[in-house]
Amino acid sequence: MQDEQFDDLIRQKLNSEEESVSAGLWSRVEADLPVAKQGVFNRSLLWLLLLFLIPAGAGWYYFTSNQTKISSLEGNRSSKQKVISNIASEVRNTDDKTMQNNSVQSSDHNTLNNSIESNSSQIKYSSNANSTISANNNTVSKTLEPTYAISSTTNFNNQVENSEWDLLNPIQASLPEAASSQALISDKPTLEIKKTKRGIRVFADIYYAPEFAQHTRDLGSSSPAYLKLRRNTETNIYSHSQGIRAGVWLSTNFFFKTGIDMFDMNERLSYTFIPGMGNLPVGMRIDSINGYYINPLTNALVADTIVGSVNSTGEVIISNHYRFVNVPLMFGWRFNKGLWSIQSSTGIYMNIYSGYKGKIIHESMQSLIDISSTSTPYKQNIGIGFSAEVIATYSIFKNIDVLIGPKYNYHLSDISRKGAPIQEKLSSIGMFSGIRYNF
Amino acid sequence: MTDRELIEGCIRGDRNCQKALFEKFAGKMKVVCMRYVNNHEDAEDVLQEGFIKVFKYISKFGFEGSFEGWIRKIMVNTALTKITRYSYKEEVALVHSNMPVYDYGDVIAEMSAKELKAFINALPDGYRLVFNMYVIEGFSHKEIAESLSISEATSRSQLLKARLALQEKLKKNKIAYSHAG
Numbered sequence: 001m002q003d004e005q006f007d008d009l010i011r012q013k014l015n016s017e018e019e020s021v022s023a024g025l026w027s028r029v030e031a032d033l034p035v036a037k038q039g040v041f042n043r044s045l046l047w048l049l050l051l052f053l054i055p056a057g058a059g060w061y062y063f064t065s066n067q068t069k070i071s072s073l074e075g076n077r078s079s080k081q082k083v084i085s086n087i088a089s090e091v092r093n094t095d096d097k098t099m100q101n102n103s104v105q106s107s108d109h110n111t112l113n114n115s116i117e118s119n120s121s122q123i124k125y126s127s128n129a130n131s132t133i134s135a136n137n138n139t140v141s142k143t144l145e146p147t148y149a150i151s152s153t154t155n156f157n158n159q160v161e162n163s164e165w166d167l168l169n170p171i172q173a174s175l176p177e178a179a180s181s182q183a184l185i186s187d188k189p190t191l192e193i194k195k196t197k198r199g200i201r202v203f204a205d206i207y208y209a210p211e212f213a214q215h216t217r218d219l220g221s222s223s224p225a226y227l228k229l230r231r232n233t234e235t236n237i238y239s240h241s242q243g244i245r246a247g248v249w250l251s252t253n254f255f256f257k258t259g260i261d262m263f264d265m266n267e268r269l270s271y272t273f274i275p276g277m278g279n280l281p282v283g284m285r286i287d288s289i290n291g292y293y294i295n296p297l298t299n300a301l302v303a304d305t306i307v308g309s310v311n312s313t314g315e316v317i318i319s320n321h322y323r324f325v326n327v328p329l330m331f332g333w334r335f336n337k338g339l340w341s342i343q344s345s346t347g348i349y350m351n352i353y354s355g356y357k358g359k360i361i362h363e364s365m366q367s368l369i370d371i372s373s374t375s376t377p378y379k380q381n382i383g384i385g386f387s388a389e390v391i392a393t394y395s396i397f398k399n400i401d402v403l404i405g406p407k408y409n410y411h412l413s414d415i416s417r418k419g420a421p422i423q424e425k426l427s428s429i430g431m432f433s434g435i436r437y438n439f
Numbered sequence: 440m441t442d443r444e445l446i447e448g449c450i451r452g453d454r455n456c457q458k459a460l461f462e463k464f465a466g467k468m469k470v471v472c473m474r475y476v477n478n479h480e481d482a483e484d485v486l487q488e489g490f491i492k493v494f495k496y497i498s499k500f501g502f503e504g505s506f507e508g509w510i511r512k513i514m515v516n517t518a519l520t521k522i523t524r525y526s527y528k529e530e531v532a533l534v535h536s537n538m539p540v541y542d543y544g545d546v547i548a549e550m551s552a553k554e555l556k557a558f559i560n561a562l563p564d565g566y567r568l569v570f571n572m573y574v575i576e577g578f579s580h581k582e583i584a585e586s587l588s589i590s591e592a593t594s595r596s597q598l599l600k601a602r603l604a605l606q607e608k609l610k611k612n613k614i615a616y617s618h619a620g
Contacts, residue, residue, distance in 0.1 A: 009548075010559075011575055
């Protein structure tokens with residue numbers, strides 16, 4: 001019988017077989033699969049909606065709430081105007097002679113004139129704010145209505161105006177009364193316009209930040225020797241991040257910003273052994289010529305699984321790369337409004353992508369795990385993190401600021417899978433530098 | 440739904456297609472895994488990991504050749520990774536290389552699959568691995584060499600020896616069976 005015929009007989013006999021699998025096996029497979037495309041689309045859409053709705057909603061709320069207050073003020077002004085007109089009419093109908101004889105003494109003329117001038121300026125100011133009122137007040141001023149009538153009109157006006165501005169600007173309202181006279185009144189219209197614009201003012205940042213990252217590991221879990229080795233052999237983790245941000249001013253100094261951050265981390269592990277001795281501190285052995293890994297238990301060559309190189313001193317260097325894409329959601333406060341300002345912000349960031357490339361030593365310390373595959377101990381999505389920034393800004397042109405300052409990120413959950421031999425969190429500190437455009 | 444439709448659905452990430460594909464091949468692939476690991480638990484671990492790889496790399500299948508063969512290779516390689524502590528040892532057991540021609544058709548036909556598997560499993564590890572990969576899974580010697588980090592010549596010689604060892608066992612069994620009968 002030919003070999004091929006013999007092989008065919010065996011193949012036919014065995015290849016038609018099937019074994020039943022556990023009922024929960026599909027669930028286990030499914031749990032490790034990336035989110036289905038449809039789900040990814042929905043989730044992406046949700047992120048985009050969140051990105052736009054949160055700042056847009058905050059801006060809309062702030063803007064419309066100001067508009068409501070202004071509208072109600074306009075209504076108040078109309079009703080006040082009627083009251084003023086009525087008072088003026090009553091004054092006109094009063095006997096001039098009686099008024100002058102009974103109320104106005106010659107010694108009071110200077111005071112009255114001053115009062116008229118002073119009140120006229122207020123009236124003129126009011127004319128800027130409301131054309132209808134200005135017409136009436138100009139009439140009053142030109143016809144030199146009796147002083148007490150003008151005074152009462154202006155006082156009434158002041159009283160109501162102050163209460164209106166109190167609504168608009170609680171900071172101004174809390175100032176001492178001495179400051180709420182002519183100077184304060186003359187500032188009010190400008191303030192009103194600024195505040196309305198400020199409610200919808202937005203800015204966009206682009207930045208780059210060199211960072212230093214650190215793994216924080218739970219050394220008390222299943223493989224302390226492994227974890228200790230990994231910690232001790234991690235020579236450095238250089239990382240950097242870059243991204244774009246969009247922000248909206250919610251008040252004079254309070255702002256919200258969001259965007260996309262891409263964080264890259266380059267981890268370098270260094271396993272050193274003594275040439276000739278052959279033994280790594282944990283029992284690993286490396287063929288110093290070929291860089292092959294040798295199983296310490298069987299003394300057998302496994303494969304050239306080591307990524308990197310073995311140098312003349314017996315150091316094996318493995319480089320791994322990690323990438324995270326996050327969406328920050330941060331609130332902040334500006335401490336100065338001049339050319340310079342300090343802006344402190346804090347919030348959370350949501351991970352929308354994470355990827356790993358490279359190899360790490362297996363918990364058994366006898367082989368390496370390819371961390372580029374889905375069967376790695378790393379999560380595909382690492383959840384939520386905490387973020388904080390303190391940024392100095394300097395305005396170099398009318399709408400453009402330069403930004404610089406420290407930033408800090410911390411993953412609130414482990415970046416490795418639950419039950420994996422390494423339970424590790426990640427934190428990074430970096431120097432934020434970028435450009436802002438104020439729209 | 441055809442295999443192609445299933446595969447295309449899996450490439451799109453359609454969860455229903457992934458589940459259907461899993462249900463279609465899981466039973467067969469468990470048998471494959473069982474040839475390389477010793478128990479059901481380990482076989483299902485390999486199966487789980489293997490299917491995750493299948494779904495991850497399914498876009499690279501390219502519709503060239505047998506899809507079942509492609510999955511089978513992933514499962515075997517995953518199983519080999521699982522038993523990575525195993526370093527391939529070339530078997531040096533003596534076998535009679537010039538055995539007389541014998542018709543094994545009847546012998547194999549009379550045996551159940553379970554009995555035949557028992558004979559194969561009784562082969563030395565080195566023989567069994569190469570024999571399973573070449574004869575049953577359809578690996579080429581080049582693929583076996585890459586998977587086990589051995590040379591193609593070693594793969595060929597180990598297969599030859601494995602085949603002879605198995606034939607010898609079958610023949611002895613047949614003789615014993617005949618005498619008992």
